[in-house]
Amino acid sequence: MPRSLARLRYKPPLQPISLASPTAASRVTPQHVAHMQKQIAAYVERQSNPQHLRLQTVVNEKARRQATSQHVISPVKPYTLRDVVDPEGTAKHGEIIYIFRNTKSNQIIYSLQELLDNHHLEQLPFIGKHSKPPALRPDEWVPHCVLTFPTPSQGQNAFRKLREFRRLHETAWDKTNPEFKRMDKKTRVKKIMDQRANTSADLAEVLRIQEAHGAKTAEEQAEQEKKVSTFLDKRWEQIDALANAGLAKAKPTDNVKWLQGQIRSMDHKLKMKHHQNEADQKSIKAAKESLETRLGKLQYALRKTEQFKNLQEDLTKRAAPANELGAETKLYELKLQARTLQEALDNPDPTRSEADLELDREILAGHRAEITTLEQAFEAKAQLKNGNHYIARSVLPKALKTPPVKPYTLEGVSVRWADIQDALYAAGKWPAAIEHEPLEINKARGETLMLSAEEYEVEKQNEVGRIMDTLNLREGEYLEEKDGLKSSFDSSALKSGIAMSIPRDAFKSATL
Known part of the structure; x- marks a missing residue:
């Protein structure tokens, strides 16, 4: 009775080698070279990837953890607003408020995270047809501005007040803007959705409130x-x-x-x-x-x-x-x-x-x-x-x-604008201590050399060749069989058990 193919063992994988050792060259095979060349090419692509040119604002749905028995390769860490504002990653949760704007409707979303998720859409009320997006589109939501606070408690206080003020603009418009009543419904909905100017006014008012509250609290704490x-x-x-x-x-x-x-x-x-x-x-x-x-x-x-x-x-x-x-x-x-x-x-x-x-x-x-x-x-x-x-x-x-609570202060508070002209919507209302800065999203674009596809491939191959030369992994130097180095498939070290007695072409005519 013929032996079952299921009883045969698979060839073990190639053993990892240290390319820095002096005896590594005698153990390097063409399979090792091909594998290393792929790794080096991936490294070169990773190093040359212009990640700082593609700012991500919305969570990648494909990168979410999948259901059981489904595996997804973890993507490379995206380039976000946090890399621009806090490159060292030392800021605590609540010290930074990220404000995003819809390019079509000028709707505003406040977030304590650098990436928007679908749950952020719950901030937007339904005020008419097409007033609330069904899902987040990465091409529609862009950074509006970023606020930085010295303490998490002050940032969370400002975050709560900003959301309350925006909700008043969207739901109590008949008290704040009575002229909206004379508009037709479609125009009124568009006007209510546009919160670009109101956001600047709300920011100035929240910071003014915190400045007054901080001064009062500082006096009380000084007395205590x-x-x-x-x-x-x-x-x-x-x-x-x-x-x-x-x-x-x-x-x-x-x-x-x-x-x-x-x-x-x-x-x-x-x-x-x-x-x-x-x-x-x-x-x-x-x-x-x-x-x-x-x-x-x-x-x-x-x-x-x-x-x-x-x-x-x-x-x-x-x-x-x-x-x-x-x-x-x-x-x-x-x-x-x-x-x-x-x-x-x-x-x-x-x-x-x-x-x-x-x-x-x-x-x-x-x-x-x-x-x-x-x-x-x-x-x-x-x-x-x-x-x-x-x-x-x-x-x-x-x-x-009981230790005193640290009073709110505007020292160290900064507002970084994607378009600094938006700060003019609240001109004359900003506290004097506030620093307005541009949000340098595209700073790295001028420092990046743009190449065509052909030029990029040439430069990539040159870089891979340089690294291969450094590792002494050129195939023509010592990897040919005429120099006495046999293929890894002929190595007796990779054969054990039944594989020792099976000829190379035993299953040449086998079909699957």
């Missing part, structure tokens, strides 16, 4: 901090005086052991027969409570003083790197080097060996550890300078212990 500072100075002065008295032991009432002995003595007196009348019991209990109160205050002062001293020593030790000359410059350079190394590791150069990449990972880990140490040192230095640490504030009462 003054109370906290006065209380802390007075309270720590009392604690220091009591702790010094406890250490000096000039009086019996400043001695912890003496107070503990007196309390034990009061316990014995309470049990004596001749002290069982009501007056003696009341007098002894009052004396005992007085001694316990004094002992508690003394122990509390000694404990807090010791904790404060230990924390000050710890902060001094941790702040030592921040006190060195050029510490701030060193921290900036380390962050810059770490970002460069991370970018190189995210898109590795095929001419570099795995050992070099591993060395870069070790260097990156070292840089990140130094960055963390320096950041903690600067934080400890600040706490040591102003005394605003948890031990110092632990003596505050509950009413003053």
